[in-house]
Amino acid sequence: MAEYLILIHQDESADAEEQTMAGHVRFGQEHGSSLRGGNALQSSDTATSLRPDGAGAFTITDGAFAETKEALGGYRSRRP
């Protein structure tokens, strides 16, 4: 039988808390028998993104920008 992981995006503001909790309680009552478990994650301000730096030659955040890659010398006297 297939298992599913449900990720719930929740309104983290203080005003929504009571309504959110009520919703969780209701969900648990209605679907408790099919739930394997559940847990709350930390608030989103604790999150960090892990960005791989690419493998070998490739970097994810790079670009073919003329400014850094072609223009860098600026004003330069021509070679004699």
Added chain:
Amino acid sequence: MAAVTEEEGVVSVEAAVADAHRREWAYVLAATVRVTGDIDLAEECVQDAYAKALTTWPTQGIPVRPAAWLTTVARHRAIDVLRRRSTHDRFLPELAGSASDGTDGNSSAMDRAGPAELGEISDDRLRLIFTCCHPALAPEAQVALTLRLICGLTTAEVARMFLIQESTMSARLTRAKKKIAAAHIPYRVPVLSELPQRIYTVLDVVHLVFTTGHTAPAGDDLIRDDLVAQALHLARMLRTLLPGDADVAGLLGLIVLTHARRTTRLDADGSLSLLSDQDRSRWHAGEIMEGLGLVREALQRRPPGRFALMAAIAAVHAEAPTWSATDWTELVGLYDLLVVMWPSPVVALNRAVAVGFAEGPASGLKALDELADEPQLASYSYLPSARADMLRRLGRTAEARAAYRDALVLTDNAVEREFLQARLHEPTSS
């Protein structure tokens, strides 16, 4: 076909098969994946088809359209194999799904005027590209798969692109294909509502390939022509397949405009030639015209996408008749927009360089200082080299030297190293 001796006939068949392999392999593969839904099986069937060509063409003659012949044979083989496999019911929905375009929501893009077969081939390559560039796969895997399956590079060639061993690349490709199968990544063009997000992944891959080719991060050559050629080819293909998409137009515009400068990037000794020194009469004017048209098209979408903005930046450079005529103020303005669309420290860095030219090195340095603690730039040589350039222009020579040294530590490209060394050893009085 002219009558030839038996020996000459065999040689020309081998040449024809080799030619068909080089030019058509990716098309034949894409068309076969459509039948199998399984990339590995498709690859095997395509191999079989090419092998069959070697044995049958000497007697049957070389077909007028080798790609069509190979595709037919590969697909028949695939259907044979699938029939004999008893437990692959999960492929049947894939077959059913890919047989009709009804669920795609993209039939208008596909129903382009042209031979039905050509349209079908274009469909298949588009499906395969979206499969290779699925966000569930790691970015390196997306790039590797695209280079292998869409560009038709051998595993060894892809390994060279990444500067890793062939065996490592082979394992990476195998894992990626397994993941596609295990995650049931569907072999289809995303539905209309998913398309904007999914296109970005494909564009990212193509952009990455181009970036790496434009200035190779390591090695002896500044430019990797092979990668640039692949990126241009992919971008043009995307443009053909999705002619109305603004981001696709933007990416192609960016590549075309940047590529137009290719003959002037190196001077006669093979040293790095700066934008200020490049002979603009040798920039390819026709390609610039093409690029400018694409930029105009790309900018029609509101808000402009990041590829449209990058292309617009490239256009400002392309349109400047001389270095001193470069509209740096407009460039800063475009970077201001780009930094919002794409909040990458690399973008901020390039913006700072533009500020340095628009307002002077002191302002530029201030903008760079804000990036000093960016972890993503910690091993990015262009940050210290940009600082070095600003300090040099401000006459703060000792600090400039220190920064050039920092940049050298981080630079693996031989041509860039030579340039930085030359800067480092320039006489103090300048």
